[in-house]
Amino acid sequence: MKLCRREVMESFSSPRCKPPHSLRVNINGSSFSVDRSTLAENCEYFRALFQSGMRECQQEEIQLQCVGVLGFLVLLQVLDGERPVLNSDQIVESIECTAFLQVPVLTKHLISVINSENCLLMYHTAATYGVRELSHSSALFIRDMYADLREDVHALPSQLVEYIESLLPSSYMAVCSHSPSNELLQDGQRTVCYLDEEHREWRVLTHLPGSTSTTMAGVAVLDNRLYIIGGVHDVSKKVVETGFCYDPAANTWSTICGPQQLRYNFTLVVHEDFLYALGGEYNMKALSSVERYRVSNGSWSSVSPLPSPAASVASAVAMNRMFICVWKGKGATDILEYAPGLDQWLVVTTLIRQHSYGLCMVAHKDNLYVMRNGPCDDFLLCVMDCYSLTSGQWTAVSGQYRNSKGSLLTAMVRGDSVFTLSRLVTTEYMVDNHRWQLKREMKGFGRIGSIHTFLMRLPKVSESITGNSLDLGQDRTHRDPVTVPDYQHGAL
Template sequence: MPRGPEVPVQVWVDNELFQADQTLLVEQCGFFRGLFRSGMREARASVVRLGALSAGGFRTALRVLRGERPELAAAADDELLQAVECAAFLQAPALARFLEHSLTSDNCSLLCDAAAAFGLRDVFHSAALFIRDGARELAAALQSPEARAYVASLRPSTYVAVSTHTPTPGFLEDASRTMCYLDEDEDAWRTLAALPLEASTLLAGVATLDNKLYIVGGVCGASKEVVEPGFCYDPDGGTWREFASPHQPRYDTALAGFDGRLYAIGGEYQRMPMSSVECYDPGTGCWSFVADLPQPATGVPCAQARGRLFVCLWRPADITAVMEYAAQGDRWLPVAELRRSQSYGHCMVAHRDSLYVVRNGPSDDFLHCAIDCLNLATGQWTSLPGQFVNSKGALFTAVVRGDTVYTVNRVSTLVYAIEDGTWRLQREKAGFPRPGSLQTFLLRLPPGTPGPVATPLPEL
């Protein structure tokens, strides 16, 4: 919805004068909304004085409210504290969300303590989850007893995988039709839950949203008949439910859980690639069409960084194009392009301000992976030094948790640490004991007895 006309207002903060748009402040901040709509004399004033805030924090707040993305990840401690104080005092949800998306292992403990002190519950919760998933020293750095206790009460995210399955008749038992999770303490994959008999993970979109797993658009049969319903798994109750499928039947679609909604991006139907994109609102249970991709595409790699959704498209003449979906304007925006030889297999993951595009290479060497890194702040591409052993697609199932990348194949689960833009092999765990292509993701599993160890099955 377009904003109303700009109404200039002067704001004095800590002896510094800021020129601002009153309409923007009223729309984005509960404090100014209450001030300018109160009917009091101050509501008609063209000058506002805020003695309780810092000029630096208010400057950051204005930049965020105007749609800018200041670099908070590397900001000094004082700047972060001032931004938290402003978000709380001004009652500015946009600034609070920006703080959540700026969490890193360098600032999460500080932001967690500050959010606890100023009552920013969403920032506090997000920072606590980040710390729970990270190294133990992150929790040790917390100053607030409340924060320490809250972090300890949370469940860490767990690495989960499901291999390729098609619907199974009820009279046939298939022990392999399960999701499994990695028990890192015991170095074993354990069974989490059986798939519904009607569900298919073959060419399906798989994504998580609000700690639930969603499966959309799998197929069955040589004719690639699309499985009609979608399936949602809730780990808290260990239950599955069906939900509506997209308006346009599609398979080999990319599914992304982003900003409280699911996005089914591109895909194929009756062997024709599509550019259409649909959005699912779990609150209403309804799908709606949003802006099309710039081109038809299947199996689109997608990733989220700093609260932004990105996809990677292949174009003729060996061009890799990164696009961003701007939900506010419902449009796809070009971000960057890279000329690289295309080859079999690809994915994209995000860490901090960087997107990592993974593909086979060099040339037709399918036993290695090449990784190109796009820095979103500078727009510059770099190639990671060295080649990573692929071994049947390990890196094409990459998942990032904190500063760690999880990859898996039948031989091993490889865990990398991201340090200064490079991936360093940190440790090696058990491989996934089932054949077929894999889809991997993170879920926060409830406490309780672990499932049985997943038994190895032969290759088909």
């Protein structure tokens, strides 16, 4: 939500809105009254100032010369829990603000709104002001869209271009449903594959460990590591209690503990630094419980349950917010958001359609796309609706998509592209103005059963003599040791 300067200033200057222990901050003739504890909690600059013992830490009013009004207004919005979509001027001043005041929550918000329209500005400005995390995240986004942005990228300073080119791009990945293997010999079908976009075909990256199940399992990627949790052994639906983690940099599998509640047919979602296991089933009963896994200490803990039991819910993360799509029946589909700070599930909106069984949900910019069964009895047809988080409005997306050719039961967004997959064809769509336009078609996955898809950054690979297994290089974040650009203010 974009606020004019006068509205924000009046809201913070009003005596009835003025918080206790407030500090008046003056910037270029504009004055803001802000809670001291909020500033100290979120801004390293003010935390250091208030603890310095200097005369300024006791003053009720200070002058800030290093930031602009627009950037400070965005900071206040973010500290107030808002997630504003920013124009170019706001982006530049916000980066300047987070650089000087050291505000991690503002940097995180800037990362969450990187898109194809602002990524170059984000990257250049963040490098100029030395905001490394934002600079790196912008560079990764640009690397994934390098082919579409090549001409504009080469207008950047050479050091910035070299850094982008040193990064590893995201690869579209897939693994089919497989139960644990009891055979001594390796099953050639139990593999994790990646799409070779240059040759438009699928190649094998690694084989699944024999005791791993991807049938009704949770599959997700966190910190470029693949996690496979749960799954069932066979039709008895006995749950695999051990989780598995694949590190592509080292080409190794390791085991982790599974959730406290045994579950299958659940959704595994990555949000910030956690894996969330949502709902699912156990002993033929739907679950509402939710657990999250903290990688740093390898532990699962319970969080607020879903409002009602649900299995295999569609999910997406947009603007650093986690959403799920829950079909309620009778034409209603709820979109829920999990608020970690409150540990609550909040109803964001409800989609009401005659045929509204949500098959899949993906996020692009500040939009959620919900794919569902079509407006007739032909369940091979999918139609889409788009929900704008900014405007709070639903829009019907034109076009229908037949599952038998380009399945929308699974879809992944990378930059402005959406990849969908079926046995017959892998399809890439370009998202443009709320429309999905066909960009290209490649070889299908060619395997039966449910398919899990995801994105990973793979080290440089070379085909082995067999042609379907790969030898991975050493553990590197970048292909070459290029230093992250970090310029002095105003150097570019």
